Amino acid sequence: MRIGIDARKLHDFGIGTYIRNLLRQLARLDRQTEFVLICRPEDRSALASLGENFRPVPERAGSYSITEQVRIPLVLRREGVTLFHAPHYVLPPLVSCRSVVTIHDCIHLMFPQYLRNRVALAYARMSIALAARRATRVLTVSDTSKRDILRFVDVPPDKIDVIYNAYDERFAHEPGEEDVVRIRERYQLQDAFVLYAGNVKPHKNLGRLIEAFDLVRARGLDHLKLVLIGDEISKYAALRRAVHQHQLHKHVRFLGYLPQETLAVMYRLAGVFVFPSLYEGFGLPPLEAMASGTPVVTSNVSSLPEVAGDAALLVDPYDPDAIADGIYRVLTDEALRRGLRQKGLARARQFSWEASVGRVREIYSQVNG
Numbered sequence: 612m613r614i615g616i617d618a619r620k621l622h623d624f625g626i627g628t629y630i631r632n633l634l635r636q637l638a639r640l641d642r643q644t645e646f647v648l649i650c651r652p653e654d655r656s657a658l659a660s661l662g663e664n665f666r667p668v669p670e671r672a673g674s675y676s677i678t679e680q681v682r683i684p685l686v687l688r689r690e691g692v693t694l695f696h697a698p699h700y701v702l703p704p705l706v707s708c709r710s711v712v713t714i715h716d717c718i719h720l721m722f723p724q725y726l727r728n729r730v731a732l733a734y735a736r737m738s739i740a741l742a743a744r745r746a747t748r749v750l751t752v753s754d755t756s757k758r759d760i761l762r763f764v765d766v767p768p769d770k771i772d773v774i775y776n777a778y779d780e781r782f783a784h785e786p787g788e789e790d791v792v793r794i795r796e797r798y799q800l801q802d803a804f805v806l807y808a809g810n811v812k813p814h815k816n817l818g819r820l821i822e823a824f825d826l827v828r829a830r831g832l833d834h835l836k837l838v839l840i841g842d843e844i845s846k847y848a849a850l851r852r853a854v855h856q857h858q859l860h861k862h863v864r865f866l867g868y869l870p871q872e873t874l875a876v877m878y879r880l881a882g883v884f885v886f887p888s889l890y891e892g893f894g895l896p897p898l899e900a901m902a903s904g905t906p907v908v909t910s911n912v913s914s915l916p917e918v919a920g921d922a923a924l925l926v927d928p929y930d931p932d933a934i935a936d937g938i939y940r941v942l943t944d945e946a947l948r949r950g951l952r953q954k955g956l957a958r959a960r961q962f963s964w965e966a967s968v969g970r971v972r973e974i975y976s977q978v979n980g
Contacts, residue, residue: 612979615647615692615708617683617699618667619674621654624810624842624868626699626715628895629752629776633698636968638662644975647690649683666690675701675734694979700735702742709978711971712746714739716892717759718814725813740764743771747978750971752776752893755914774970775918776893777962779871782902786876794876798866804836805938806881806905808874809888809896811841811850816887816910816928818853823887823934825857830939835862840877842868878903883941886910887928894918898962901955906948908937922958924951 618634620626637646638661645666648658652669659667668686672679684705687695695702697712719726719735726732743749743764749771751757757771795801805824809815817839824837837859839850854863869877878884884900886909894915897907901922909915911925919925924947926937941948 612975613645613647613691613693614975614979615649615687615690615695617695617697618648618650618654618658619670619672620699621650621658625895628779629713629715630698632777632779632964633968633971634658634661634665636964637972638665639965640969640972647687647692649686679703681705694975696975697742697746700739700742702738702745704741704745706745709747710745711748711750711974711978712742713750713752714743714756714760715752716756716890717763718890718892720763721759721890722814736763748772748974750774750974753914753917755917756892772970772974774967775962776895776898777964777967778895778899778902778959780964781871782875782878782899783959784875786872786879790872791876791880794873795880798838798864798877800836800838800880802834802836803832803882803942804838804864804880806838806840806877806884806900807886808840808877808884808899809886811839811847814889815841816889817847817850819928819931819934820885820887821850821853821857821859821863822931823885823938824863825859826931826935827938827942828859828862830935832939832942835882835942837863838866838877838881839864840866840869840874874899875903878905881905883908883938885934885938886915887926887934888913888915889928891915891918897923898959902959904952904956906941906951907955908934908941920954920958922951922954 618630621630645664648667649670650658650667655667655669672682680703683703695708695710700714702712723732743766757773854860878900884905884907886897890913897909900907907923909923910928924937927933
């Protein structure tokens with residue numbers, strides 16, 4: 612069995628996390644199977660270090676491009692791949708070997724208004740439907756996502772396997788005191804703060820979070836800061852306008868992308884982690900926060916209740932007052948904070964990349980058999 616995996620999105624925020632943990636665990640679990648990793652040229656040496664049975668193959672074709680529709684199948688044929696895993700919803704029609712595709716969510720179909728134009732919507736709709744129908748098996752990351760896929764694509768339900776994501780094990784380890792002091796000083800985090808981490812896209816609902824934060828400060832917690840961590844913040848001028856509209860420019864910090872080691876400390880320093888997203892295929896940041904022992908306030912919609920269980924305070928993400936009330940309760944009720952911390956740690960332990968990737972590996976064997 613020779614398995615090809617598309618690793619070109621290795622450094623992306625969401626799908627990249629999935630690919631990195633998939634490859635890391637496969638390297639631990641499987642020293643026999645030959646893996647062909649289609650990657651960016653600059654990632655070749657790092658991926659080669661996974662093991663002798665991992666062979667990186669550089670490919671410059673852009674993601675979501677016409678070029679990849681031809682180049683990826685050519686690479687698979689040239690390398691003699693017998694099973695191809697597409698870790699996102701693009702599965703080129705010319706791929707002739709058996710295939711597994713991971714469809715993380717249907718965000719583009721659920722919220723088409725966030726796409727650039729109708730062409731982008733047509734591309735997303737066609738790609739998801741084509742991938743789900745042509746793949747030998749479809750993987751997704753929650754029961755919620757499975758229901759969404761079945762809503763948009765007519766495929767047999769038993770063709771879709773739900774395999775949960777998990778958190779990076781580094782979030783479960785207590786950071787050193789020196790690291791905590793260094794990061795607190797570097798980012799000037801002397802005051803209590805509310806934390807958000809994740810992509811900065813419209814469905815993440817950060818405008819309402821900023822409004823809710825203003826309401827919390829008005830209820831007497833005027834020492835509080837809001838720290839927003841995520842990539843591409845500079846592209847969303849509307850968020851900065853919202854900050855100035857509420858005169859919060861001295862109290863809201865945009866820190867951009869941070870490495871996981873720094874983020875792990877940030878979770879532990881935060882008074883509460885807030886994730887008011889309108890839609891998630893899985894919602895990894897709340898799980899990372901729970902694994903770090905940080906109380907979580909998150910949305911009562913989409914997959915977030917499925918992931919959080921009773922270990923987070925669930926609120927209506929469309930209502931800034933509800934978000935504000937959740938933040939205020941966590942910050943002022945010590946018993947609630949303590950209970951959420953204990954439940955969060957226990958809930959996080961139920962998710963494991965080792966178990967999840969072990970199940971992916973079983974599906975590889977079933978498909979290739």
